Structures are given as C-alpha cells and as structure tokens.
Amino acid sequence: MSLQMRVVHLCMGLVPPLLQSETATEQMALHTPHPAPMPARMRGRFTATCDKGITRVFPKQGMRSGGVLIYLHGGAYAAPMVAVQWGIVEGLIDRTGLPVIIPDYPLAPNHTAAEAFDFVQPIIDEAQAEFGRVIIFGDSAGGGLALSLAMQRRDVGARQLDGLVLYAPWVDVTMTNPAIEDVQRRDRVLRVPGLAWAGRAWAGDLDPADWRVSPLYGDPSGLPPMRIFQGDADIVGPDVIEFARKAARAGVDVRLRVEPDGFHVYVLGVPIIPEAEAALDHSARFISGILTQA
Numbered sequence: 001m002s003l004q005m006r007v008v009h010l011c012m013g014l015v016p017p018l019l020q021s022e023t024a025t026e027q028m029a030l031h032t033p034h035p036a037p038m039p040a041r042m043r044g045r046f047t048a049t050c051d052k053g054i055t056r057v058f059p060k061q062g063m064r065s066g067g068v069l070i071y072l073h074g075g076a077y078a079a080p081m082v083a084v085q086w087g088i089v090e091g092l093i094d095r096t097g098l099p100v101i102i103p104d105y106p107l108a109p110n111h112t113a114a115e116a117f118d119f120v121q122p123i124i125d126e127a128q129a130e131f132g133r134v135i136i137f138g139d140s141a142g143g144g145l146a147l148s149l150a151m152q153r154r155d156v157g158a159r160q161l162d163g164l165v166l167y168a169p170w171v172d173v174t175m176t177n178p179a180i181e182d183v184q185r186r187d188r189v190l191r192v193p194g195l196a197w198a199g200r201a202w203a204g205d206l207d208p209a210d211w212r213v214s215p216l217y218g219d220p221s222g223l224p225p226m227r228i229f230q231g232d233a234d235i236v237g238p239d240v241i242e243f244a245r246k247a248a249r250a251g252v253d254v255r256l257r258v259e260p261d262g263f264h265v266y267v268l269g270v271p272i273i274p275e276a277e278a279a280l281d282h283s284a285r286f287i288s289g290i291l292t293q294a
Contacts, residue, residue, distance in 0.1 A: 019194025143169025173199025231262020
C-alpha cells in the first residue's frame with residue numbers, strides 16, 4: 001500500500017462513516033443536492049452538454065472514434081454524482097480519447113430500480129447506434145447497476161455491451177454476507193445498516209435479493225468482458241470476490257484486482273493515490289483493446 005493510500009484512508013477515519021445508520025441514510029437521500037457539474041478545471045479541455053438528465057462530455061482535442069463510454073455513478077442509489085467522481089471521468093477520457101455519457105438516473109427513495117432500468121437502457125441503445133462500441137464504467141452502486149443492465153440485455157436478446165469496467169461494484173444490496181463482519185473493522189467509510197436501508201429503498205417492489213437489484217444472485221453467463229478493481233478494506237469486497245469467481249466459472253472474461261488495504265472505490269483518489277492511477281491505466285488498456293478488436 002502506498003503512503004498516499006494510507007494517509008487518505010486514515011483521514012477518512014476522522015469523520016463519521018457514510019451511511020452509518022438507517023436514519024442518517026434516509027435523511028441524506030431525502031435532502032440530496034443536484035448532481036455536481038463538470039469542474040472548472042475541465043472546462044478548458046472538454047465540452048459538456050446536458051439535456052433531459054443526460055450529460056455528454058467530449059474532449060476538445062484528440063477525440064477517438066469508434067466507441068463511447070457510459071458512466072454510472074455510485075452513491076448507494078440514493079445520492080447524485082459528486083465532484084470527486086469527475087476525476088474518474090477526466091482520467092478515462094484523457095487515457096482513451098473517448099467521449100463519456102453520464103445518465104442522471106432516478107434515485108431512491110423517490111424512485112426505484114425499475115425506473116432506472118427504463119431510463120438507462122434506451123440511452124445504451126442510442127449510444128450503440130450513434131457511436132458503435134459501448135463500454136460502461138461504474139463505481140459502487142453504478143457498478144451494480146451496470147451488471148444488472150447487462151444481464152437484462154442478455155435475457156431480452158438486445159445487443160450486448162462491449163465491456164464493463166467496475167470499481168467496487170455493489171453486487172448484493174442485502175449486505176448479509178457473514179464475511180462482511182471481518183472486513184467492517186478495517187472499513188472507515190461504509191456501514192451495513194445504512195447500505196441495507198438504501199438497498200431496500202432502491203428495490204421498491206422487488207426483493208432486495210432479486211438479481212436485478214443484487215446481481216450476485218443472477219446468472220453471469222453471457223456477460224461482456226469486464227475488469228473489476230476492489231479494495232480489501234471495503235465491506236462490499238467479499239461479495240465482489242464471490243461474484244468474480246462465479247463469473248469466471250461461467251466462462252466470462254473477468255479479471256479482478258484486489259488492492260491490499262484499499263478503501264471503498266479507492267480509484268476516486270486520482271491523481272493523488274498511485275494505486276488509483278494504476279487502476280485507470282489498466283482500465284484504459286482494456287478499453288483500447290476492445291476498440292481495436294476486429
């Protein structure tokens with residue numbers, strides 16, 4: 001573990017953990033701000049247009065053709081995109097030259113998973129028609145949503161995504177894995193009660209253990225190639241590891257990197273944390289490999 005990773009993680013312990021209780025999580029969800037706009041530092045190099053809950057970001061120079069990235073942000077399905085998440089967007093555009101589409105998908109508790117599915121799937125269809133190859137990258141809840149969408153596309157016979165890049169994907173909103181208890185002592189960011197409440201709110205009329213809400217319980221066969229980056233000081237980690245093993249057994253092209261002492265979505269530490277920079281480098285090589293396939 002780098003010194004930078006250690007320092008950032010230690011600093012996280014100086015503030016109360018996110019989603020530490022059902023009450024705190026519900027209050028956060030009910031009083032969420034608007035999604036963070038593109039930071040001022042990016043405006044000289046990128047253009048961003050927003051229309052009907054969809055933001056499209058294009059590099060002003062060096063844009064690559066033949067594909068597009070779709071970013072599904074994390075936030076326990078209850079919080080909008082925040083400023084720090086723009087670092088992932090910026091990092092992947094810089095490394096790949098591809099434009100990024102960011103859906104402002106419906107959030108709990110005012111909306112449910114089913115509404116988000118209906119919002120994002122047409123965006124994928126339109127992106128495929130306009131750009132060709134489509135790769136989704138998502139962190140935490142956004143990663144779980146990406147997996148669910150890919151499974152649903154497979155089941156209805158829709159054109160599949162070309163790849164998935166997942167940063168600490170939330171693959172089981174029930175938070176019932178016994179192994180979580182051992183990791184909780186080292187996780188300074190997340191707590192089970194708040195996450196479990198958010199998962200139930202997001203599920204709506206669905207069972208939180210329904211694979212459309214918790215992809216861990218679904219059939220991973222037929223999913224597109226994927227790369228997963230996970231920290232081992234993160235309570236979603238045990239489920240992510242189980243999902244990756246299940247996908248590999250089903251014949252999916254999946255590679256999982258578990259970063260020692262990595263906190264939840266440590267890739268948000270770009271450009272300060274070397275491990276975060278390395279994760280984006282690996283992600284970009286994976287994405288470029290997809291674009292160069294015959």
